[in-house]
Amino acid sequence: MPLNPPExxxxxxxxxxxxxxxxxxxxxxxxxxxxxxxTDRPSANLARRxxxxxxxxxxxxxxxxxxxxxxxxxxxxxxxxxxxxTYVLLGAFFCGIGLLLWAKRPRRAASRQAT
Numbered sequence: 001m002p003l004n005p006p007e008x009x010x011x012x013x014x015x016x017x018x019x020x021x022x023x024x025x026x027x028x029x030x031x032x033x034x035x036x037x038x039t040d041r042p043s044a045n046l047a048r049r050x051x052x053x054x055x056x057x058x059x060x061x062x063x064x065x066x067x068x069x070x071x072x073x074x075x076x077x078x079x080x081x082x083x084x085x086t087y088v089l090l091g092a093f094f095c096g097i098g099l100l101l102w103a104k105r106p107r108r109a110a111s112r113q114a115t
Contacts, residue, residue, distance in 0.1 A: 017023075068090075076086045
């Protein structure tokens with residue numbers, strides 16, 4: 001008794017060649033491949049960019065916060081007096097940067113446009 005029975009041969013239909021099942025399967029595989037290439041790769045790239053961008057933003061905010069904390073501790077260790085002197089110094093520095101950026105803004109940037 002054979003272990004593997006022979007595979008049935010596809011029947012030839014009138015007007016179709018003998019290899020029509022292979023051609024139909026190849027055509028279906030090709031269509032599915034084109035649809036996948038048009039949808040799967042761009043959506044995967046978009047998701048990857050969103051995730052990496054979010055990680056970069058979180059790390060940048062974390063570095064900024066830890067950098068300011070380290071800067072306050074560093075200045076406080078060298079500046080005489082309590083920690084309020086460090087706050088005054090850094091507050092004046094950041095206000096100076098803000099005033100510089102405010103002076104460089106476009107003139108009508110904050111005004112309402114008439115519609």
